[in-house]
Every structure is written in C-alpha cells, then in structure tokens.
Amino acid sequence: MISVAAIFDSAVTLALGILSLSFLVTIYRIVKGPTLPDRILGLDMLVAIAIGFIAVIGIKTGYTLYVDVAIALGLVGFLATVAFARFVLSRGKTEDDIITEAREAAAAARREAKAASRSGAGTTTGRPDND
C-alpha cells in the first residue's frame, strides 16, 4: 500500500513538470506568434501559469507568503493586458497593413527614382520620409 504522503509528493512533482512543459509551449507561441495580439495572449497565459507555479511552490515548500505575490502578479498581468489591448486599439493597424504600407511606399519610391533618372539630372530628392 502506497502511503498518502508518497502520492502527494509525486503529485507535486508531476504538477511541476507539467507546468514547466506548458510554460515552454507558451513561450514558443510568444516567440513565434505571428501577430501582436497573439503575443499579448501568450503573456497573459504566462502570468496564469506563473500563478499556478506559485501555488505549487507554496504547497511544496510551505512558504505561503508567496500567495500575496500571486495576487499581485494577477493584478499586474490584468493591467498589462488591458494596457496592451488599448495599445493595439490605438495603433489602429494590423501587421498586414504595415507590410502593405511599406510595400506601397517602396514601390512609389522606386517609381519616382525611375522617373527622375529618365528625366536626367532633375531634382532627385531621395524621399527619406517613406518608412
């Protein structure tokens, strides 16, 4: 018969392992995430996993002081997500919009350079304001 303490210890170890795995998977999504909201969502998920980590560490070591840290971390994560959402809203364009704008600006600059070289030594300004 396995003792209850042994079951509990193995459950704590298993929980730490699974949480580490999900942490790594979430970090992969943050690094790869094609758009900004994907990364924000990954950071939100990271905060949730960190709160779970704090709970497991509090159970394992008995340092229940960390529960306060978990509450504060939840507050900070909430505020960070809200602020990032406001930033996405105020930026007002997606990554596709930015790429399209850059391509159009590059095409316009190329056309202008071609026209300038065809007309000889005209007033060729490089137009550095096209980002």
Next chain:
Amino acid sequence: MTEIAMLASAALLVIGSFFALVASVGLLRLPDLYTRMHAASKAGTMGSCLLLIALAIHADDIGTMSRALAGVVFFLLTAPVSSHLLAKAAYAVGYRLHSSSVMDDMKRED
C-alpha cells in the same frame, strides 16, 4: 492534516496543471487569435484557479486559505475582462478570423 484533504489537494494539483497544459497546447495548435483566446482564457484560468484551490485545501491556517480563495475570486473576475478587451481591440483594428471560421456575428453589413 487529514489524509482525505491531502488526497484531494494532490488530485487538484494534477488536474489543475493538466488544464494549464491543455491551454498551452491549444495556444500552440489553434489557427487564429480568437480560437487561441478561447483556449487560453478558459482552460488557463481553470488551471491556475484549481492550483490555488489545492493550496487553500492544503493550508493549515485560515489566513493562507482565505488569501488563496481571494486570489481565485480575483482571477475569475479579471481574466474574462482582459481577454474580452483584447479580442474586441483586435477585432476593431481588423485582425481577420481564420478562413475555416464559419460564422462572424460582428461582421459589418455593407
């Protein structure tokens, strides 16, 4: 501490971390932002809340227990708000749904 509470705490630990793993796998595998948000904000919240409840069951004193439960309530209140704000901002800015989506209730009629 009784053995029943210890076993319940162990079960909640394993189930909660499994929910966190499911959420992160959903974050990895689902095709666009909105479906990923569905995985992360439901299963992820569930996972960390279950882990905090396991801590509350395991704790000896009332103070730790009440703080862990306060953390659960706080997290349950804030997670839907933040993910709703993020989804609304992303939709308003124009991030598209994945092409396999079958329904878009917020699509403008024009």
